[in-house]
Amino acid sequence: MSPEFTRLRKVLADFVEKEPEIIEKLKKRARSLGLWNLFLPKQYTKSGAQLTTYEYGMLSEIMGRSILGPVATNCAAPDTGNMEVLLHYGTEEQKNKWLYPLLDSKIRSAFAMTEPAVASSDATNINTHIRKVGNEWVINGEKWWISNAGHPDCKVFFVLGVTSPDHPDIHRRHSVVIVPAGTPGFTIGRPMTIYGYDDAPHGHCEVSFKDVRVPLENIILGEGRGFEVIQGRLGPGKLKHTK
Known part of the structure; x- marks a missing residue:
């Protein structure tokens, strides 16, 4: 393999492996904005909002525009359903x-x-x-x-x-x-x-x-x-x- 390939492979690996770090930053930002556990009763959310299923469904459309949206707000399946089961x-x-x-x-x-x-x-x-x-x-x-x-x-x-x-x-x-x-x-x-x-x-x-x-x-x-x-x-x- 060429030296340029070797260099790019390391840079790319470092870039890809930093994704969890980005997700954690997004989670902190979502918490600070009150965008956390929005599918649950208000005592479990950061916003204190009590959303109807219809209201949450419309917010889900926005979150679903990005693969990172549901994960960053702790509203990703299958965790949502499993949390509701336990709750x-x-x-x-x-x-x-x-x-x-x-x-x-x-x-x-x-x-x-x-x-x-x-x-x-x-x-x-x-x-x-x-x-x-x-x-x-x-x-x-x-x-x-x-x-x-x-x-x-x-x-x-x-x-x-x-x-x-x-x-x-x-x-x-x-x-x-x-x-x-x-x-x-x-x-x-x-x-x-x-x-x-x-x-x-x-x-x-x-x-x-x-x-x-x-x-x-x-x-x-x-x-x-x-x-x-x-x-x-x-x-x-x-x-x-x-x-």
Whole structure:
């Protein structure tokens, strides 16, 4: 390689790697302007504003003009929906451990629902197995198109799976459990591509669960109530996605 290439490679690498520094500056600026957590009740925002869904939707259109807009204002999916899950359905312990770091943008998160082996557009087909063994949930299954999974700051995954496969009500068979990143048996696979565009390393990844164990208290809302959780998350979420 030529000396000019070597020089440009270093300059370019330095330039690209400074992006997190720029994002953090933008976050501080957004906080100072009261542009923070705008999708949440006023006690969680910096502006103290209580926006309607309609009002927030119009602001989302503005944020969505830039890929940096939602992240800089802490209004980026899938974190928005996950924060709402914890806010509305989480225990105090779950809020202390995951919600408050998310509110401060100290961590990122992911929601693991879609699976490669089933038609996931009908979520009753989701078949990742979550079974109770002693004082733990044991998780086995494959997921894909999991947004944020590859992000280096993604520290927590909300996983939908089957806990009561024989329940007569198909909408009471599933539950949502919290899986911290790095839990043994949990692995992140290849980033997916959309129309040939590779969203690596932060984007939509395959993930797998092989005898992943988490405490019983990591369940959201309760056993068999997964559909309540995902409908409460995805319903308003479809109106609030900013990119």
